[in-house]
Amino acid sequence: MSVKTKLSFMMSFIVFILLLVNVILNEYYTRVNLRAETQFNMTYISEMIASSMAQHIREYELLQTVFDEKLKVASAEAAMLLGKDVNAVTGTQLEQLSDRLGLTHLSVIIPSDGEYRIRSSSDPKLGGLTIKSLGKPNQVPQEGLSDLKKSNDFWTSAIEFNTSDTTPGDSGKWGFYQMEDRGYILVSFIQNNQPRGLGEINLVSDLSQSMTNKLTVLEVSGFNPVLFGKGPVGEIPKMISVPEMMQHPVSFGSYEYQEIKMDEKNILAASQGDNVFRYTKIKGQDVIKSFVQVTSPVPYVIGLVLDAKPINRQIDEQRNNQLFISAILLIIVVFCSYWLSDFLIRPIRSILWKINEVSFGRFDNSIEVKRKDEIGQLAKRVNAMSKNLGIYMTKLKMAFEENRSMKEYLESFINHxxxxxxxxxxxxxxxxxxxxxxxxxxxxxxxxxxxxxxxxxxxxxxxxxxxxxxxxxxxxxxxxxxxxxxxxxxxxxxxxxxxxxxxxxxxxxxxxxxxxxMTSRNKMEELLRRSEKLTTVGQLAAGVAHEIRNPLTTLRGFLQLQLETNKLNTKHVDIMLSELDRINLIVGEFLILAKPQATRFEEKDVRFILGDVISLLDSQAHLCDIEFLTHFNIETGLISCEENQLKQVFINLLKNAIEAMPEGGQIQISLDYKGSGEVSISIVDQGIGIPEDMISKLGDPFFTGKDSGTGLGIMVSQRIIQSHQGTMEIRSKVNVGTSVTITLPLLQGRSDPPPRPLR
Structure with missing residues (x-):
């Protein structure tokens, strides 16, 4: 796929996405606005219904009051005109009185066998009948008789309404009047000529005329939120009074679009003050149900059912119009983007040709630049890039050759x-x-x-x-x-x-x-240590001989004394054995120093090692008029070491100190705990000292300040201390003395395993 096609496709795709989003958003906002408008209208219709119901109830209450006053006045006046004897009251009298007082009919009833029977009446059809025989419409008058008292009292029934199946005289308002001195009850009745009751109000036809162009109201219902859902809905009441109407789950209207469980939840929510709107499908028809609370005259909920087809039809029309317009715009964009892509890609082809030339290593040909826009600047940059690449390629070839030579040199160095x-x-x-x-x-x-x-x-x-x-x-x-x-x-x-x-x-x-x-070097160092050791042994020979001669003289004297006396003195024997042990110790220490030993690190106390060396050199120190002063300030000095090598170090240092004091004096030897798990061994003499310029050279092979020295003693000693993970520091001042401090790690303070010897 070419760049022109890709660019055209991308532009068209972006416009398509934008148009699609526009259609979706437009439909969404249309749906939201229509639903909001519908919900507002449904709320308005419910308020109109509530207002109509309130007006009808006020009319009903007013009619009740008028009938009550008329019945009460007429009954009192008729009672004054009739005699006390019930037998004297005739139907003719009652008919005349009813016409005079504006009553429909007037009757006299008396108790008979546990019920009330009509004794005489202005209507001959009612004569001799009981209250029960009047049928269902007159049950309320019969039940009201039980509320009459023996004294003068008056009671009226609720207004009954006419329907097509009622007979004359069975719908209206009843009045019952009883006087204390009369043996009968006077019953008055006014005919009600109203065409319908409260439950028969055709609210749909009354309200839909103003909403015909916008909404289609399918059903209006009045619900009692307390009773609805607690039992069967039953027949919607028609010819009943307002109080009786409100004692039914569905108080008025119709209830054909039923979803009782959902309606019960919505009615309960509406009764708590929240208007509820539900979009559902009932009887295969999309409808909108609303539930709005009314608090006057008693709390009830008005339910509306609207046909959702007009709203859905309007949404579909709006969506189809948007899709049609978007399709037209998309077709226009496709053609325009294709033409625009061709216009933009045209100068890029020449740049592509130049890049192909560069890719094959041909940097001489240039692009002819005629434009001054960004693409023209790009063509100039490509020409400059081609020229610079030609220069850089030459330099890269040279650098590559240099790198190749350097790589061969390094590989040769590493491998050889x-x-x-x-x-x-x-x-x-x-x-x-x-x-x-x-x-x-x-x-x-x-x-x-x-x-x-x-x-x-x-x-x-x-x-x-x-x-x-x-x-x-x-x-x-x-x-x-x-x-x-x-x-x-x-x-x-x-x-x-x-x-x-x-x-x-x-x-x-x-x-x-x-x-x-390091095998060869270690062997050389071992030879140097042995050479230094032999030199030290030769120099110690005189001191050892002198040390052995003293106990031998004692032994010879005691033996000659015993030969002369021919007696064995046990005290002399103990002394001779002690002297023999001393000779054996001196010879043993001398042999340990002279005999080559296998290098093996062991746990040793540095105090005992230093004490053995002091005992070995003590006789030589006496010959030179030198005194050893020792200060051991530690309780334990356990270290990991090779005992023979450390003795060699201490002998070298003490011999150097003795030789630096030709006039005699004192050598201070001290052991101190340094901290951080280390022990410090200090040897301080009072000799001639070492010049400062020579201290830095100490330890160099064959460098020495003594006429008969080899220059290997300090070097070997430093290597030994290093192999023991320690340090050795030398300080000196001419004609004052020299101090040598050796630091070794204590065994208790070590965290690493003891060092292994090098083979």
Whole structure:
């Protein structure tokens, strides 16, 4: 699909979406507005019905009052004109009185066999009949008789209304009058000529005339919210009074569009003051039902049923009009967008041609620019880009050749260096190795790459993990001496330098390690230590000989004394045994120092090691008029060490102190707890001191300030202290003295496992 077609399609699609949204919103607002207008009209109609009902009720109450007054006056006047004897009252008298007083008929009733019978009447048809025989329309007059008292009293019934199936004289208003001195009850009746009752008001026909063009009212109903839903609806009352009408679930109107359960909920909600409108389908017809509360004369709810077809028809017409207009607009937009796309794409074709030329590496041809708009500026930029690309391509070729040469040089350097180099990712998998790595550790490139190699001994895993975490956090690490395991399981002493490899964003994504075999260097250092030890042994020989000569002289004297006396003195024997033990101790310490020992770290108390060295050199110190002053200020000095190596360090330092004091003096030896789980050993002499410019060179091989020195003692001592994870500091002032402070970690304060010897 071409860009022109895509652009035309996109524009048309956007317009289509907008038109569709417009149709949907228009239909939505039309529906909302029509429903709101319909609900307003239904509320208005309900108010009109309520007003009509109130007017009709007022007319009914007024008619009741007029009939009551007329019956009361007529009954009182008729009672004054009739005699006390019921037998003297004739039908003719009653007929004359009823015509005179404007009554429909006038009758006299007397009690007979538990009911009331008409004794005489102005209407001959009623003579001799009981109240019950008058039928259903006159049940209310009969029931009212029970409310009459023996004294003078008057009572009227509610107005009854005529219907097509009633007979003359059975609809109207009754009046009952009883005097205390009469043995009969005077009954008066006025005919009601009203054509219909309250329940027969045709509210639909009365109200729909003004709404014919807008709404179609299908049904009007009056509901008693208290009674509706509590029992069967029954027949809607017609010829009854207002109070009786309100005692029915459906008080007036019709109720053919029934949904009793839903209507009950809506009527209950309307009775609480909320107008309810419901859109539903009844008898296959879409209708709108409304329920509006009326509080006068008694609380009731007016229900309306409207035909929803006019509203739906109006909504459909509005939607169809919108769809037709949108379709016309969409067709116009499609043609216009296609033409506009062709107009816009035309100059881009030349730019596309130039880009194709650039893609094939042809940068010389340029676009002819005739326009000054954004597309013309774009064409100029493409020409400039083509020219710059030609220049950059030349430079890139040169840079590529330089990078290729540098890459070959680096690969040659990495592969031909004697140090083993390997790279691991952050999960520990090997990603690259050089030839020296394969030769040193025995893993081929195929075996190593992509795998996690077991190079680190188990006891050093925690230390290695700590180192890797330091690298990942950005900490710079110096070379460290440690142990690695080859593929065959052999342990080798190495020096490892690790450094992070970062990406272009500066994030660490790999770690490179350079491993150097330290086996030859360690052997050389061991030879230097042994050479220094032999030198020290030679120099100690004189002191040891002098130390042994003293107990030997004592032994010889005691033995000669016993030979002369031929007696065995037990006290002399104890002294001789003590001297022999002393000789054995001196010889044992001397042999330990002189004899090569296997390097093995053990738990030792530094106080005892230093005490043994002091005992060994004590005789030589006496010969030089030197006194050892010791201050051990710690309760325990347990460290992980190689005892013979530490003794060699202490002997070297004490010998240097003795040789620096040709005039004699005191050497202070102290042990103190330094804090952080470390012990400090301090040796301070009162010798000739060391010049300041020589202190920085101490420890260099074969550098010495003594005529007969080798320059290896301090170097070997420093290496030994370093292998014990300690430090050694030398301070000196000429003609004042020298102080040497050694710091070693206590066993109780260590969190890492004790160091392993390098093999």
């Amino acid at each position: 260096t004697t140090d083993a180099i390997h790279v691991v990712d952050l999960k520990g998998r090997v990603t690259q190795v050089n030839r020296a790595f394969e030769e040193l550790l025995g893993y081929s490139a195929d075996d190593a790459v992509g795998n996690i190699l077991p190079l680190v001994p188990e006891h050093l895993h925690a230390e290695e993990l700590h180192t890797m975490e330091g690298l990942k956090s950005g900490k710079h690490l110096t070379a460290r001496e440690t142990v690695r395991i080859t593929k065959e399981g052999e342990w080798i002493s190495v020096s490892v330098t690790s450094s992070p490899i970062r990406d272009k964003n500066g994030a660490i994504h790999a770690i490179a390690s350079i491993t150097r075999d």
